[in-house]
Amino acid sequence: MAEQSSSPTDRHLADAATALARRWVDEAAQARLDPAAQRLAGVLHDPKGLPFTLGFVDGVMRPESTAAAASMLHRVAPLAPDFLPWYLRRLVSDRRA
Structure with a gap:
């Protein structure tokens, strides 16, 4: 099998691309x-992050009905990603007795 030698132009292009x-x-x-981009990246790396985020945005933030939003919040709260700071997880899952 014959070896191909690279031309000076090829080497120059490769060096330029590497640089x-x-x-x-x-x-x-x-x-x-x-910081917001870092938080989003962290949430999406969490296995529960995408289901939580979609459920929260579509089911809690979007509905006009507060009853529907509260019901969805109750369902997605257990999915709150561990990446979120404790105070944000607490806000989502606050259960008042």
Whole structure:
């Protein structure tokens, strides 16, 4: 099997692509992360995160009926992701005796 040697142009393009990728990685490492974006990423990494988020947005925030919203909140509260800070989990699952 014959080996193909790369041309100077091919090597130049490969070096340029590698340098660009390194620059992007370096810039990304310096970027400030939005706390809301970090929270969303954390929620979505949690196995219960997506079902909770969809249930909360569609079933609690969207309905005009407070009874329907309260009922859905009761159903999705056990799915509150562990990633959420304790005070947010508490707000979602607060059960007053």
